[in-house]
Amino acid sequence: AQSVAQPEDQVNVAEGNPLTVKCTYSVSGNPYLFWYVQYPNRGLQFLLKYITGDNLVKGSYGFEAEFNKSQTSFHLKKPSALVSDSALYFCAVRVTGANNLFFGTGTRLTVIP
Amino acid sequence: SQTIHQWPATLVQPVGSPLSLECTVEGTSNPNLYWYRQAAGRGLQLLFYSVGIGQISSEVPQNLSASRPQDRQFILSSKKLLLSDSGFYLCAWSGWAEQYFGPGTRLTVT
Numbered sequence: 001a002q003s004v005a006q007p008e009d010q011v012n013v014a015e016g017n018p019l020t021v022k023c024t025y026s027v028s029g030n031p032y033l034f035w036y037v038q039y040p041n042r043g044l045q046f047l048l049k050y051i052t053g054d055n056l057v058k059g060s061y062g063f064e065a066e067f068n069k070s071q072t073s074f075h076l077k078k079p080s081a082l083v084s085d086s087a088l089y090f091c092a093v094r095v096t097g098a099n100n101l102f103f104g105t106g107t108r109l110t111v112i113p
Numbered sequence: 114s115q116t117i118h119q120w121p122a123t124l125v126q127p128v129g130s131p132l133s134l135e136c137t138v139e140g141t142s143n144p145n146l147y148w149y150r151q152a153a154g155r156g157l158q159l160l161f162y163s164v165g166i167g168q169i170s171s172e173v174p175q176n177l178s179a180s181r182p183q184d185r186q187f188i189l190s191s192k193k194l195l196l197s198d199s200g201f202y203l204c205a206w207s208g209w210a211e212q213y214f215g216p217g218t219r220l221t222v223t
Contacts, residue, residue, distance in 0.1 A: 101207075105156040
């Protein structure tokens with residue numbers, strides 16, 4: 001069975017500091033991994049994905065994520081947080097050949113001015 | 114480029130009334146389509162997905178149904194709404210890997 005865990009419901013970080021939003025996964029097979037961001041009353045926006053290749057993937061708005069197979073993790077990072085990064089972040093996983101994504105429960109990021 | 118539309122954006126309906134939410138996709142053909150519900154601004158619950166016209170898979174048995182009458186149209190329906198049907202309904206489409214989401218419909222059942 002596939003699952004995704006986002007261990008932190010809430011992450012607070014000061015503006016200008018680096019941010020990390022954690023994600024671990026459990027799948028049977030090779031994972032495709034994704035990060036999405038959601039602003040209030042809006043749909044989810046795709047940020048980045050890992051399919052294969054380089055473990056460090058770069059995405060929209062200066063975000064990046066590192067795939068770590070041994071730790072089954074895919075943490076989202078940004079070197080310098082902006083107040084406008086405050087939002088709800090979802091990690092998701094899909095197994096090769098499957099139609100569906102499995103989403104984590106979300107992490108609310110608050111960037112403090 | 115591909116775009117996905119949902120309407121209405123917001124809806125307030127009494128308990129026991131019917132429901133029809135519509136989702137359409139432009140700029141792609143034969144997409145996989147999905148309906149999700151998000152309660153209390155948090156986790157996503159997959160309700161239905163479709164890999165083609167008339168092909169619907171239900172993930173959670175409940176008061177809702179879905180239909181795909183055309184390649185790029187996905188409809189979520191209910192004959193009689195329950196209070197527990199309130200939530201934020203999201204439609205998504207996928208190509209090869211990631212999913213792309215519509216703007217959502219906020220449904221309040223009173």
